[in-house]
Amino acid sequence: MxxxxxxxxxxxxxxxxxxxxxxxxxxxxxxxxxxxxxxxxxxxxxxxxxxxxxxxxxxxxxxxxxxxxxxxxxxxxxxxxxxxxxxxxxxxxxxxxxxxxxxxxxxxxxxxxxxxxxxxxxxxxxxxxxxxxxxxxxxxxxxxxxxxxxxxxxxxxxxxxxxxxxxxxVNLEYYSLLDYPKDEMVHFLFIARVMKEKGIDQYLEAAEYIKKKYPKTIFHILGFCEQNYEDKLKEMQDKGFIEYHGMQSDVREFHKISHCTIHPTYYPEGMSNVLLESAACGRPVITTNRSGCREIVEDEINGYIVEQQNSQELIRKIERFLNINYEGKKKMGLAGRDKVEEEFxxxxxxxxxxxxxxxx
CATH class of the missing domain: 3.40.50.2000 (Glycogen Phosphorylase B;)
Known part of the structure; x- marks a missing residue:
């Protein structure tokens, strides 16, 4: 052999x-x-x-x-x-x-x-x-x-x-198409190592602004925390801006409740597995205009593309997403699933x- x-x-x-x-x-x-x-x-x-x-x-x-x-x-x-x-x-x-x-x-x-x-x-x-x-x-x-x-x-x-x-x-059977949640609260996911290059600062800034303006939103964070962000995450969680869940062995449980994945990375990736898995589950995605991310997103079709390290543009795209009705959000998610089935x-x-x- x-x-x-x-x-x-x-x-x-x-x-x-x-x-x-x-x-x-x-x-x-x-x-x-x-x-x-x-x-x-x-x-x-x-x-x-x-x-x-x-x-x-x-x-x-x-x-x-x-x-x-x-x-x-x-x-x-x-x-x-x-x-x-x-x-x-x-x-x-x-x-x-x-x-x-x-x-x-x-x-x-x-x-x-x-x-x-x-x-x-x-x-x-x-x-x-x-x-x-x-x-x-x-x-x-x-x-x-x-x-x-x-x-x-x-x-x-x-x-x-x-x-x-x-x-x-992406394993299309393991990351299967999930029902789109009808909750009144809109849940956003950040799934990555909590580090600067993954865009955590932009996510936190957007979470604080959006949560104040749109109280019926929840910003989740999943991933190992770099030491220099531990105090920041605790402070933001205590104020009610985020919910930090640490490392998770199975993110599918969070995709079940999620309406959108936000991946504001500017880390040099090959191809973002976070985005592939999110799209496979039928979730719209908001991510940066860089290689390894933009290939997965057709802007305004299955998500939004934003300029990297630009918190204000990220906030604008989150607001645009929030103003879409339920069927529109669901349609974006289904478009993402179709894309990964065909290409990934x-x-x-x-x-x-x-x-x-x-x-x-």
Missing amino acids: KKILILANNDVGLYKFRKELIQELVKKYKVYISLPYGDYIPELKELGCNFIDTAISRRGTNPITDLKLLRNYRSILRDVKPDVVLTYTIKPNVYGGLACRMSGVPYIANITGLGTAVEKGGILQKITLTLYKVSLKEAKCVFFQNKENEEFLNKRITISNHRLIPGSG DRQIIIDAYLEEIDNY
Whole structure:
């Protein structure tokens, strides 16, 4: 039986966004996964994966730590002897790609977003692009999740075989179309890590303004809170402007009561899973005009697009949404469901991977 090795930086993303692909792979291949231990490792093992505990400093820039990761990957390649390696996120793409290139092992990379280092420019951008150039040169295929990322990298480095896929896609059965709520209160959802680049400041500012003007609104926040926002969230909740629910393992329970998802991110994403899941459930979305978000929203059809870091425009679009009648809101949600069914079914991604893997 052929072997496939998957290099990733966390268990949550691997299980939630690549579970269906893994289920297909274990039918034909012996599958190994290399990543740090986390709560979803037992579930990944249950799927049939062989787990290799691998430490990764996801956001660190210490070259000694990164060289250690490269050595670890080379050691894993020697032990496992995989026929194909799949890599996700920046560090596994870069250092996993380098290890595969040095070892002569075929590999397929997935650019899940270029990261803040590339977007902000400067010396870190130059270093990151150089690492990408070296690590992706011999890749058998590089998957891009949005066209802007694909065009940006291809102008700067040579990638022989690359394909555009619709992000990680969405499981249309798991995120099924939900009845649109008829509650008198209008519920909004923010689902993301509570951090500046995800647009939390704009969401909080809009929540305070709208709640004062439209008392029959509720602004929910779901996600892990970065430490510097803990006091702010407590203050806003005590004043009745928001309801903070922390991390949630199943956001579908909140989609049941929600009327709209607000995702005011300016973080460099590949394709927003938050928006895909919300639209799949039949919920209108309000998000920013940036790659990885605007592909999912047809402005005024299944939601609204706003300028990033613009609280006033966000407030205007929320008000416009509130002034739509019930049937109009519901129609927006149904349009979103139709769009993801046509363009973002996760099976599209699975088929693309199986086609590339079958080449080896």
